[in-house]
Amino acid sequence: xxxVAKEWxxxxxxxxxxxxKCPCCKKIYFPKRxxxxxxxxxxxxxxxxxxxxxxxxxxxxxIIHEAPECNGKLKPYAVALVKTKDEILIATQLxxxxxxxxxxxxxxxxxxxxxxxxxxxxxxxxxFKFVPIR
Amino acid sequence: xxxxxxxxxxxxxxxELWNDSFRSIGIEAGLRAIADSKLAGNEIDGIFxxxxxxxxxxxxxxxxxxxxxxSGMATNHIPAVRVExxxxxxxxxxxxxxxxxxSGMHDIVLVGGAEKMTDLDDPAINSVVDATAxxxxxxxxxxxxxxxxxxxxxxxxxxxxxxREEIASFAVNSHAHGALNPNAQFRKAITLDTVLRSGKxxxxxxxxxxxxxxxxxxxxxxxxxxxxxxxxxxxxxVSAVEQGSDTLALFQRPDITSFGAxxxxxxxxxxxxxxxxxxxxxxxxxxxxxxxxxxALQDLGFYRKGEAGxxxxxxxxxxxxxxxxxxxxxxxxxxxxxxxxxxxAQIVEIAEQLRGSAGKRQVDNPKYGLAxxxxxxxxxVTVSIMEAI
Numbered sequence: 001x002x003x004v005a006k007e008w009x010x011x012x013x014x015x016x017x018x019x020x021k022c023p024c025c026k027k028i029y030f031p032k033r034x035x036x037x038x039x040x041x042x043x044x045x046x047x048x049x050x051x052x053x054x055x056x057x058x059x060x061x062x063i064i065h066e067a068p069e070c071n072g073k074l075k076p077y078a079v080a081l082v083k084t085k086d087e088i089l090i091a092t093q094l095x096x097x098x099x100x101x102x103x104x105x106x107x108x109x110x111x112x113x114x115x116x117x118x119x120x121x122x123x124x125x126x127x128f129k130f131v132p133i134r
Numbered sequence: 135x136x137x138x139x140x141x142x143x144x145x146x147x148x149x150e151l152w153n154d155s156f157r158s159i160g161i162e163a164g165l166r167a168i169a170d171s172k173l174a175g176n177e178i179d180g181i182f183x184x185x186x187x188x189x190x191x192x193x194x195x196x197x198x199x200x201x202x203x204x205s206g207m208a209t210n211h212i213p214a215v216r217v218e219x220x221x222x223x224x225x226x227x228x229x230x231x232x233x234x235x236x237s238g239m240h241d242i243v244l245v246g247g248a249e250k251m252t253d254l255d256d257p258a259i260n261s262v263v264d265a266t267a268x269x270x271x272x273x274x275x276x277x278x279x280x281x282x283x284x285x286x287x288x289x290x291x292x293x294x295x296x297x298r299e300e301i302a303s304f305a306v307n308s309h310a311h312g313a314l315n316p317n318a319q320f321r322k323a324i325t326l327d328t329v330l331r332s333g334k335x336x337x338x339x340x341x342x343x344x345x346x347x348x349x350x351x352x353x354x355x356x357x358x359x360x361x362x363x364x365x366x367x368x369x370x371x372v373s374a375v376e377q378g379s380d381t382l383a384l385f386q387r388p389d390i391t392s393f394g395a396x397x398x399x400x401x402x403x404x405x406x407x408x409x410x411x412x413x414x415x416x417x418x419x420x421x422x423x424x425x426x427x428x429x430a431l432q433d434l435g436f437y438r439k440g441e442a443g444x445x446x447x448x449x450x451x452x453x454x455x456x457x458x459x460x461x462x463x464x465x466x467x468x469x470x471x472x473x474x475x476x477x478x479a480q481i482v483e484i485a486e487q488l489r490g491s492a493g494k495r496q497v498d499n500p501k502y503g504l505a506x507x508x509x510x511x512x513x514x515v516t517v518s519i520m521e522a523i
Contacts, residue, residue, distance in 0.1 A: 010270065029386075031271050060292070060390070062284035063337035064276075068264065069257045071276055076334075079277045081285055081385050089385040091268075093276045104292050115276060127275065 007123050012049075014127035015112055019088070021050035028052070030088050054110040055133065056084035061094065061102050070116035078102050082130050095129040107133040135236045138372045139362035140520065142171025142355030143482045148470030149319040151349040156192050156250035157204050163351035163475075164205050164246050171355040172366045173242065178355070180240040181207060181214040184227030184247035185474035190262045192250050201246065220266035221422055222377075223247065224477020225507025225516030228354070229375045232518075235356045247478035248351035259347050263473075266510045268383035280344060282384050282511050283423040284336035290391050291338070296428055298338055300443025302329040304427035305342050305468075307452050308461050312468025314453075314495040319348055319470030326447075329424070343424040348470035352478035354485065362523075370488045373502070374406035374519040384511040393512030396433035400506075403517040404435070407502070411435035414458060414519075415500035416487045418480035420508035421465045430506055431460065434517070453495060462487060462495045477507035481518060488522040 012018035012032075019030035023046045024039040030052055036043035061080040064071075071077065078094035080102070094102060095113055108130040117124040144166025146159045154162075160183075168175050181202055188197045202214035217227040224247035231245035251259050264273040267282055290296040306326055312318040324342065332340035362369040378399040384390055404410055411434060419434070421427035431442035431451070436458060445451060451460035463469045463483035466476055484503035486492040500522060507516045 013271075060285040060289040062281040062288060062339075063334070064278055064281050065334040065336065066260070066278065066280065068261060068273075068276075068278065074276075076337075077276070079275075079281050079285070081390070091272045091275050091277050091282075091383065091385045104288070115274070125274070 004123055007125060017052040017054060017090070017110060017128060019050050019052055020047040023048055028086055028088055030090055052088055052090070053085040056082045056108060058102065058104055058106040058108060059083040059089055060104060063099055063102070080130065082108055093129045094131070096131040101132070109133050136238060137359035138232045138235045138356055139359040139369045140354050140372060140481070140485050141357050141362050141366050141369045142167040142169070142173070143353070143485045144170055145317055145352040145479055145482045146350050147317045148348050148350035148472060148479070150252045152252070154349065156188060156194065156197070156248060157200065159250065159349060159351040160201050160246060160248040161204050163248065163353040164201070164244055167244065167353035167355050173355065175206065176210065177242045178207060178244050179212050180231070180234055180243045181212065182227045182231045182234070182243065182245045183214065183216045183474070184224035184477055185216055186218060186220065186223050186249055186266070187262050188250070191259070192253050219514040220509025221420065221473055222477060222507040222509030222514040222516055223474040224352070224479070225505070225518065226377060226477070226514065228477060228481055228518060229377050229516055231356050232372050232375045235358060241357060243356045244353060245356060245478060246351060246353040247475035249472035249474040250349050251347050251472060252349050256347065271383055272385070278336060280339060280423065281336040283425050284339045286384070286390050286429070286511070287338055287425040290425065293391060295391060295440040296443035299326060299330070300447045301425050301428055302326055302343065303443070303447040304421055304424035305329045307446055308421060308465035308467035310452055311462045311495055312464025314493070315464045315469055318464040318468050319346055320464070320468045339423060339425070345422045345466035345471035348472040350470055350472035350475045350479070352475045352482050354478060354481055368489045368491070369523060370485050371521040371523055372518065373521045374403040375516065376402040376406065377514070377516045380513050382510060382513050391429070392439065393429060393433050393508070393515065395512050395515040396430060396506065396508070396517070399515045399517045400434045403519050407519040407521070409502055409519070414502050414504045416459050416462060416484065416497045417504040417506070418461055418463060418465070418483050419506045420476070421461060421467050422471060422508070424467070426508065427461070427465065434504065434506060453497065459497045462492065462497060477505070477516065480505035480507065481520070484520050488520055
């Protein structure tokens with residue numbers, strides 16, 4: 001079973017979509033990176049925190065029918081790569097959505113939800129999912 | 135650098151091998167390869183083993199020592215190295231072995247690949263496989279490995295570079311060949327309808343779009359090309375073995391309908407071998423999902439983007455269908471996919487074809503064969519080119 005530390009150190013990314021912006025080439029990354037793969041040494045130690053735009057659209061998606069045990073009660077459920085308005089792709093679940101409605105280009109926004117838990121007495125994992133903008 | 139030859143090959147049956155342990159399948163493949171090379175065994179001075187996760191599948195770390203020990207090599211105190219690179223573990227192990235011989239550090243090397251998956255139940259196995267993607271930002275967010283490939287398929291369909299039927303047809307090709315391979319997990323030809331109507335895994339992909347869970351092992355023996363004749367008459371030349379990387383997470387790529395690592399590595403491999411894609415007669419590509427097979431045929435330069443699907447659907451890559459036969463072993467889908475063994479089993483199949491010993495699935499007089507091994511969603515790729523002597 002994972003420790004609590006493994007959970008809380010990822011909170012900025014998981015809750016707030018906090019990524020990194022390279023001060024040299026201005027490229028945005030999610031999740032956080034310690035250096036920009038393009039600027040490398042120039043950017044080391046200088047990467048700035050950057051909160052992704054919480055709105056975007058579905059770039060591609062899938063409906064999961066064979067799910068991990070922790071999501072057994074959820075299935076079938078939708079997952080997507082969402083392109084945020086700042087043009088960053090992120091992998092996420094789609095929530096509060098009719099599975100027949102999911103399509104590429106669908107406008108969505110980030111919400112905070114329970115992701116899963118380490119069994120009945122373990123850590124509960126929270127993080128972002130995306131829901132349709134109606 | 136020295137040219138390298140494959141002088142021995144060995145493979146176990148692939149499938150749900152309830153009676154066989156990791157030790158027994160690993161040793162069986164290795165001993166077959168050594169016997170095939172006509173060596174006694176004591177000549178071997180190094181072992182490389184591709185293995186994804188014995189640690190989680192059978193709760194055994196340190197399988198390099200286990201293999202050296204149970205193959206009777208530990209008493210010679212030769213080095214044994216375990217290699218892990220997701221689904222490309224076997225391909226990368228092969229490259230390590232070739233490099234060891236090419237460099238002169240080793241003279242005769244055994245490269246094996248082995249995986250015992252079925253000692254765990256399906257959810258536990260899938261959790262290991264999911265961790266070959268980005269465990270923190272893909273798997274932990276509720277995405278499965280299959281769903282990542284399903285999203286590639288969905289995007290290809292959206293962009294008009296493949297239809298659902300074309301993608302599904304890759305499994306029909308794999309099964310047609312698997313039916314001819316005595317070591318394959320599934321030895322039954324299927325129709326397109328079977329794939330399209332199979333139970334959903336991650337829409338649009340169904341059960342028949344996915345490689346199975348398998349146990350199995352494969353091995354090859356390598357030596358310097360100029361020494362090969364001293365040992366055996368049936369050997370093949372390794373003309374190129376290249377490897378490359380890409381972002382761990384699929385979502386960090388500018389284009390998800392092509393694997394940049396495959397494109398780059400294939401280009402290097404063709405240059406090294408001094409050939410172009412049209413010279414390849416037989417290829418084994420990493421069809422862990424049907425859509426991966428379509429991607430591979432395009433990224434390896436056999437077809438332009440948007441044209442591979444139709445070619446597969448039309449039977450162009452099936453034995454006797456065209457100038458290039460693909461996945462004559464049955465591929466990952468029908469031969470089976472014991473992950474660490476897969477990359478080596480591909481090399482074994484190409485060697486069989488180039489030696490002319492592939493039986494009912496023999497390609498007519500092939501000169502060049504290619505094997506592509508993929509880890510994660512294209513995060514690690516090897517492309518090896520072998521040449522008939």
